[in-house]
């Protein structure tokens with residue numbers, strides 16, 4: 237049994253993603269089956285009565301690793317001495333909106349919470365930004381916490397990764413675990429580029445390139461990309477609510493991989509852009525470089541970077557910096 241308890245914050249803890257997420261974290265799916273944790277749960281004041289119900293349910297799960305639950309509407313309480321921060325709390329989009337339409341409503345939250353990380357959390361805290369637009373909110377949080385290394389900040393594009401992997405797997409008739417090295421470049425938005433040029437598929441024991449396994453280049457370069465780019469919108473259209481169960485699963489995959497040193501996302505100088513990376517045993521990480529990029533990929537990678545630069549400039553203008 238690990239002796240030190242980890243202090244783990246989830247914001248937006250009374251919301252729908254948190255409702256799917258908290259049980260997985262509390263039962264050890266993310267930080268390890270022998271790692272005791274203290275959950276810190278932040279939401280706005282008006283949601284405290286709902287949050288109290290979530291706390292009661294967590295207590296009623298009688299989980300051995302969950303040593304304490306601190307539910308609050310105060311940043312100075314929620315961000316104190318954190319080891320990990322999962323920043324979900326913010327407004328979700330509705331049908332017909334792009335995620336960047338949420339900038340005005342959400343970006344101030346991440347400035348305030350970045351400052352709270354700076355003031356109250358451990359300098360080693362690992363921060364995962366989920367609230368949309370996730371890349372730009374993450375950039376704002378990182379800028380607001382200058383004494384915490386930028387490499388400790390990442391945003392959630394793992395859901396896009398999981399979606400892409402699953403689309404390929406379904407097309408090939410294999411489990412998702414038989415599909416590897418799918419890459420999501422850029423923004424968690426409809427300009428993101430799901431790239432299968434380095435993807436391998438295990439078909440009946442043989443490793444094939446994704447293009448050889450699927451044998452339909454037009455699908456891979458057209459419908460596949462559009463499906464992954466538009467998947468969040470398709471779920472909203474169907475459910476009238478944005479993805480929550482799959483978002484929670486992706487958060488667990490992302491944070492667990494950071495914790496167990498398998499995978500990470502790169503933070504370039506002044507953008508939060510999704511890249512493939514390798515993580516080393518000492519928790520340092522390195523971009524996977526030397527990948528061949530053809531002109532099809534380059535055009536798509538440039539388009540999503542251009543959108544991120546525009547979002548960054550809009551966000552900073554909203555914040556008056």
Ligand SMILES: NC(=O)C1=CN([C@@H]2O[C@H](COP(=O)(O)OP(=O)(O)OC[C@H]3O[C@@H](n4cnc5c(N)ncnc54)[C@H](O)[C@@H]3O)[C@@H](O)[C@H]2O)C=CC1
Pocket residue numbers: 247248249250251252253254278279280283324325326327328329345365366367368370392393395396424478479480483
């Ligand atoms: N990056 C990704 O892959 C994904 C991101 N999202 C985003 O995650 C966010 C949350 O989604 P849901 O849980 O479905 O929304 P929700 O509306 O069900 O829950 C959000 C919660 O955040 C709380 N909140 C608002 N402002 C807050 C603040 N300043 N501090 C703490 N809590 C605050 C709300 O009171 C609410 O309880 C949205 O921005 C959504 O677009 C959703 C799915 C995937």
Ligand SMILES: O=C([O-])CC(=O)C(=O)O
Pocket residue numbers: 328329335368395467468469471472478479
């Ligand atoms: O689409 C949305 O607004 C929610 C989200 O980020 C996703 O499902 O990928």
